[in-house]
Amino acid sequence: MKFRWSSAAWSVAYLFLLLSLSTSLLIITTLFILIPPIVLGTTLGRKQFLASVLPVWVIVGLLSPINIWIAAYFMIPSLVMVRWYRRRSPAFSTIVAGACTILAQFVLLLFIGKVLFSFNLYTYVNDIMNEAIHMTVSPLGELGAGSSLFTDLGLNADSVDEFSARTVQILPMAMIVFSAVISVLTHSIVRPILGSMGYVAPRMRPAREWRLPKSLVWYYLIGFLLQMLSGGNDSSPMAMIAFNLLLLLQIGFMIQAIGFFFFIAHERGWNKTLPILLAIPIILLPPLRIIGIIDLVFPLREMVTKSRR
Template sequence: MKLRWTSVAWSFAYLLLLLSLATPLAVITVFFLMVPVVLLYTTLSTRAFILHVAPVWLVASLIFGPFILVQATFFIIPALVMGYLYKKRGPAFRTVVAGAGTILVEFLLLLLITTVVFKFNLASAIEDMLNTAFAPLQNMTDGSLAGGFTWSAEMSRQFSSLTVRMIPFTMIVCSLIVGVVTHAISRPTLASMGHAVPKMAPIREWRLPRSLIWYYLICLLVQLFGGEAIQDGFMGTILLNLVPMLQFLFMIQTASLFFFAAYHRKWNPVIPVLLVVAMVFFPPLRVAGILDIAFPLRDMITRSRR
């Protein structure tokens, strides 16, 4: 009885999350949309899962129309992948990567379909949106609100072009965030429901390969000495996405170092969290992660305790 009412509660939560997709809250709730599906699929039989999800989809389509089912389908596929691996007691890292990878593939397919089949030009759409949003600022040079700042149509074109070129990086990061958030909530929830699944290694134990430093160095050298021909071409697009991705990984390594030091130095648990928050607003702190990969900083930390 407890499990049945728990399943009903998660079905209701799933309905609320689906309905939120039609509101401005979607920018937040979309990261949690897979959680109820993962929990329901992992704890129920296939038949029971369908009996829980079908009414949710029916109600959502009656309220907001059938288009919302397209969004529901997009997120239920990676949720089923993660739920299947949870049932099989697959490694946590593999489960997160599989879920994030499925989302990434769906992103790419969606972009391909909208571009090839529906002839949707993302760059033009972004440029039109920016021109509309900043129309009051165009041709304003002395207004008190503009502060001497002028937003031109050329700036809209350049920003839209940059946004399109950054799509791969955005897709990868968003996919990883959704996968990590889903695992971070689903795993302890499943454990509380009597379904023990493997957990990720503590963040303090995460170590990235040293080869990332060489990739980063090569990217920086190409950016510095490659010239405009490379910067504006296909190689430039690769660098535009690869460099921030490497920087993102170095920030993760820095966070790992903070938690490692806090664990071995017996710091207050709040300290590494504050350091990670500070790194978000002061990105140069990620240099600590680069040094952690290149040099045995952790050996120095543990050696000083002996």
């Protein structure tokens, strides 16, 4: 085994990550849970990989059996990305493969829960909200506050129902963004690690080369029309599709605008921190996404290149 010491270290790291799923670090741990199996799977053969992972699963199964299911769930996208790394695929396709796998698993779980267990996501979210309010009101009630405080804040049964409906409506976009964040973060950490171990993994294209297809502008118009045709009925499937489509495209336009600033900085020879500073208002002030739309529709980058000449 060529990397026996580093493999042992990554196995131990994987063990601690899986065990931490039972703690309050769950959300943070989930963001990094793909990294150890990807590093092990890319640098080791199949038998060596199993020899490194199976003992970890046995220990976790004895100490926290439920975490085995989580480990198995995230092992699937890990193996998908391992396959792409072994094939020396472009970074973007590797990231997309990992994100799509995670997203497909989310959808499959919701489908299985709905069909086999009659799982109702709206009811589940609503129950969590009511339980959270109850847990907060109970200790406050002993102090003479409680329900009056929530009434003053406008929190009642109707507002809880509305918030639950909004949460369910935004779920598709949340799943896509969460899947993309895990995949991008994993690649950003795994690529230099694999490089230090002698495995070449393609890097992402620099931010100045980030360009989205112009057809996204038409999709944005379609989403806007769908939103108008829904007639303000937020609970309709059409409204949910339009709402999530527009949100995702708006994030895309922000990315396009950020890429445009990095392009200008590169062409003009500006300090590398300047486009980062310019990206902050793009994120904080959503209307500035119009810069990304203009960059898609008009040849702004070609104009910048010509003016430099």
